[in-house]
Amino acid sequence: MATSWPISLDTIHGGATLFAERIAALTGDRFKITPRAAGEIAPPLEVLNVVSQGGVPCGHTAGYYYVGKSPAVAFGTSVPFGLNAQQQNAWLYEGGGLKKLQELYARKFGVIQFPCGNTGTQMGGWFRKEINSLSDLKGLKMRIPGLGGKVMGKLGVTVQTIPGSEIFSALQTGAIDAAEWVGPYNDLAFGLFRAAKYYYYPGWQEPGPTLECMINQSAYESLPDDLKVVVQQCCEAVNNHMLAEFSARNQQALKTLIDDHQVQLRRLPDTVLSTLNAAADEVLAEMAMRDPFTKRVYDSQRLFREQIRQWHGISEVAFYQARG
Numbered sequence: 293m294a295t296s297w298p299i300s301l302d303t304i305h306g307g308a309t310l311f312a313e314r315i316a317a318l319t320g321d322r323f324k325i326t327p328r329a330a331g332e333i334a335p336p337l338e339v340l341n342v343v344s345q346g347g348v349p350c351g352h353t354a355g356y357y358y359v360g361k362s363p364a365v366a367f368g369t370s371v372p373f374g375l376n377a378q379q380q381n382a383w384l385y386e387g388g389g390l391k392k393l394q395e396l397y398a399r400k401f402g403v404i405q406f407p408c409g410n411t412g413t414q415m416g417g418w419f420r421k422e423i424n425s426l427s428d429l430k431g432l433k434m435r436i437p438g439l440g441g442k443v444m445g446k447l448g449v450t451v452q453t454i455p456g457s458e459i460f461s462a463l464q465t466g467a468i469d470a471a472e473w474v475g476p477y478n479d480l481a482f483g484l485f486r487a488a489k490y491y492y493y494p495g496w497q498e499p500g501p502t503l504e505c506m507i508n509q510s511a512y513e514s515l516p517d518d519l520k521v522v523v524q525q526c527c528e529a530v531n532n533h534m535l536a537e538f539s540a541r542n543q544q545a546l547k548t549l550i551d552d553h554q555v556q557l558r559r560l561p562d563t564v565l566s567t568l569n570a571a572a573d574e575v576l577a578e579m580a581m582r583d584p585f586t587k588r589v590y591d592s593q594r595l596f597r598e599q600i601r602q603w604h605g606i607s608e609v610a611f612y613q614a615r616g
């Protein structure tokens with residue numbers, strides 16, 4: 293199994309390890325999968341390619357790394373102001389999202405993919421200066437990859453795409469003014485609080501990113517039926533487990549950041565959030581126009597978001613507000 297992750301990303305690379313361990317345990321070692329760190333058997337952003345070509349039978353990665361091949365794949369991971377983890381799972385498993393995306397992966401890549409991990413809602417990022425208005429964002433140099441970067445670009449931010457491993461030094465030296473990475477647990481591990489004082493929320497750019505297990509379709513079809521079910525069940529187990537792990541570790545790490553490192557938490561101002569929201573609508577609508585299939589996936593997720601917003605408004609959100 294090729295992965296996009298260094299071993300140091302323990303909660304994420306750990307998803308691939310857990311997947312392999314569960315499969316071995318459930319099959320009495322009849323079926324063994326060996327996860328390899330990023331770069332060992334495939335470059336981190338080439339996992340889909342090598343699995344598609346059959347060079348490696350399976351991989352653990354994130355669909356949105358491959359938007360260059362089809363913009364639709366981004367909806368399988370996370371899009372700005374899209375769905376949170378619970379809603380993304382509902383759309384994928386029960387709202388027709390996974391079925392549509394599997395149709396695309398089969399046709400275009402000869403790959404079948406399953407949700408296999410979720411980080412939960414991320415953070416907005418680390419800023420060296422406070423953001424009080426839209427003008428504070430103009431000309432700001434920020435590390436924010438993917439669609440989030442496109443949206444920030446519309447607000448006048450100079451978007452920098454640099455690998456995770458280089459964020460700390462770029463932020464500390466002032467080469468960049470701001471950076472988003474993941475959330476408290478991973479950001480604490482990178483020491484980002486030493487390079488920037490203000491920690492902004494919410495992570496509008498990645499509200500519930502789903503990671504995926506991608507399997508070469510002929511390799512998958514050659515499995516006996518029971519092992520196909522084992523693969524699917526282990527993906528679901530990891531999808532559930534990683535979110536629990538992130539939620540538990542993030543709340544602990546947030547406490548550490550505040551209590552031990554005096555991190556200043558800030559909510560992005562309403563004007564900034566509403567402008568980002570409108571810019572995200574534009575970016576996604578433009579993306580949906582690029583091909584009919586992306587439009588179908590976009591329409592499906594959009595409709596689902598509208599409907600679940602109403603339901604979760606009177607259930608999850610109302611409950612959070614009532615509980616305080």
Ligand code: CA
Nearest residue numbers: 414473474498
């Ligand atoms: Ca991120």
